[in-house]
Amino acid sequence: MHRVLCPVETLYVGQRSRAVLSCTLRGPVDVAALSAAFDAMTEANPPLRSRIAQDGAGHVLRLLGEDERPRLITRTGDDEDEAYAAELNRPLPVGGPLSRAVLVSAADGERHLFVLAVDHTVTDGHSSIALHNALWDRYRALVEGHPAAGASEDGAPRWPEPVSGLLPPADDAETAKYLDSRLEAVRRNPAELVPYDAATGEGAGAQGHIEVRRLTLEAETTSRLRRAARDAGVSVHALIAATLLATARRRLGGEGARTLGCLSPVDLRSRLSPPVPTAALVPAVTTHLQTVEVSEASEPLELARTVHGRLGDFLARGDHVHEMRITPEIPRNPALQLATVIVTNMGVVPGPRLPEGLRAADVRLAPAREHYFPQAGRSPVMACVVSFDGRLSIEFPHFTACFSPSFMRAFRDDVRAGLLSFATAADTRPAPATTG
The missing domain is CATH 3.30.559.10 (Chloramphenicol acetyltransferase-like domain)
Known part of the structure; x- marks a missing residue:
């Protein structure tokens, strides 16, 4: 079958x-x-x-x-x-x-x-x-001895339907026009990538393996970061993306503005009709790529407003549907998803509910790949963002023959400092006046 x-x-x-x-x-x-x-x-x-x-x-x-x-x-x-x-x-x-x-x-x-x-x-x-x-x-x-859930009536396996088959109707000419505009945009504004350091770092000469540097914030600090985003009229995702962009810019050196790219995966489940259940085992995401000019003097909050506004406009236009339709073009045109930073966003999710006597001390989600390409010399920096039970966690997976552990530790620490500055700023703002 x-x-x-x-x-x-x-x-x-x-x-x-x-x-x-x-x-x-x-x-x-x-x-x-x-x-x-x-x-x-x-x-x-x-x-x-x-x-x-x-x-x-x-x-x-x-x-x-x-x-x-x-x-x-x-x-x-x-x-x-x-x-x-x-x-x-x-x-x-x-x-x-x-x-x-x-x-x-x-x-x-x-x-x-x-x-x-x-x-x-x-x-x-x-x-x-x-x-x-x-x-x-x-x-x-x-x-706990509860009864098992029943099997399907006919006993046959139920395959989830591909999300691409659930997309609303689209005009092929409009999709082709959208693809042309995307290709022209990445041609005119290619994003710079972060150079690998492992050729001279502790990963030099090694075959390489996957490691993960991790950034976690306590629930109270996570709440303050969420307040900072709310006060600024942006999402937490935008604050994190802006911090990553600013951190990546410092790794490029030199002076003046550089064109950096931010790739944001976009969940399609709630944007389809009918919505796709979260439990359906299908890849139900597309992506949004934007390029921004970032200098050493760029204000992270202004970067966050740019990221937030452009992603909102992308969704408001319905371009996420076109983006999903052109996904098969990516192997022929990898620049369609080539960004300086990739910032996922799982949002706030619950951890597992366990029986009495067993507790989860920690829960993690990290992506991994089978193939990495040290010979490319540079690549995007990946950040997997999720808040389990209200605690923000950002995983930075990397291949040690590309980015060395010390490089990614320093990158992680700079991102942490940037996020803490947002959270601290939220504490210094006056609380809104109450009435009644």
Whole structure:
């Protein structure tokens, strides 16, 4: 049994990227129940127990045999940090399962790391978070003895419909005109990229692996940053994007304005009719690329207003629909998505709900890829932004043969300082007057 991949989904086949959800746990874990919960998730979601197969000039999702489908992998005794690094670097190769679940437990049975990896061909950030939470909902139900959810009436797997098939009607000539305008814009204003430093840094000569530098803010500081955005009439996403742009500009050196690009993924689920459920395992995102002139003297708040306003105009015009339609052109014209910084935005999301006696000490979402290209000499800087239970977290994944750990630590620290300056400014503004 199979489902044909749409042109947009096929783009991810070549990119070989994956969402990596992880959860550090404290307390006892019923391994049998967790294994059964993962089996229930793969049974209810055929993409998780599928592989990518060639079908003529295109690709399909083909169900794996019973002996091939992914099962929970368990290990004991590994260091949590080392286990996370290993799973972050373990690919989901074409031809194999599109999901993997791993539980690494300490010898005392009270400390665990759970990692869920899902191929981006069949998911995006929102649906991978929903899947992770649904898995733990299922685990909680099993541990607490609640009845299982019923299977579909006919027992057949239900493939989610590709988002590209749910787009509203569009005139082909208008889409072609939009593509021409986008190509002309990137030709006239190409974004500068951040040069790699690993040729001379601690990654020099190494084969390279994926690492993640992480920035987290406590709930109180996150609230102050949200207040700063609200007071300025912009989104938190815009404040983060502006801070990243200013930080990237400092890495380029020289004087005067430089053309930098900001790529913002745009969630389509709520913008389609009918809306696509968050739990639907499909990549339901498009992107917005804008270029801005940034100098060493640029005010981050003004950059934020520019980013916020242009993204709002993009959505108001309905250009996100055209952008989704031209996605198949990206392999031929990669400049359509070439930016100085890539800033995702998952928003504020809940963490997993666990049974009594088990708690989540931390939850993370980071993207990873199978292929990196140190020979390119430069690339965008990626920032994966999500707030689990009100705490802002920004993950900076990087390949050590491109950007060295020390480079990304310094980049992360500069971004933290910029965000804290916004949050501090929110504290110094007078509170709005109350009436009544």
